[in-house]
Amino acid sequence: MDTAFFDRPAETVAPDLIGALFLVNGVGGRIVETEAYDAEDPASHSFRGPSVRNAPMFGPPGRAYVYRVYGRHWCFNVVCDVRRRGSAVLVRALEPTAGLGLMSERRGVGEVRQLCAGPGRLCRALAIDDRLNGASVFASPFTLLDKTIVRRVSHSPRIGVSKGVETPWRFFEDGSRYLSRREPATA
């Protein structure tokens, strides 16, 4: 995977990331749920233009944008389209495949299904925090490999937003057991 992959509209990149392998220091799994955000979107951190927090969103594609949410959790995004500055994809859930023991330890949870089912849980399991904000996802400690198996991807409105609630920019692998929520069913 390279810069060109991310230098496209976020709502195009987001479904393409479903099925990709995502690891931090060798720990992680297959991406099964993502959401797209861009600067024309009132739900996006970039909506009101550049700021200290959202600076990575206005930088080059393929960099991490990591921020704290609700004072307790981290969320991990990858910056997209440089022509539509201020766009990114939030990675919301993984199907754990590597480093299960370590993830379980970090999360304090036994069930594999719970390890990376949500943006905050995923960051905890992979030990992602603000130290990785702005880092390239093509270099250590990240591993990001394009999907090898193509499965059906569905979409729905995004979770946890109060604006842009109807924009169907949440993408997930159809039938996956590892989503942050039970499949709402759309197409």
Added chain:
DNA sequence: GTTCCGATGTACT
């Protein structure tokens, strides 16, 4: 199984 609610930091009005 479900629903409800508080925690807790920070960006922004």
Added chain:
DNA sequence: GTACATCGGAACG
């Protein structure tokens, strides 16, 4: 002050 791209535990069925 208010809102927030969330989560886990308590209470309940």
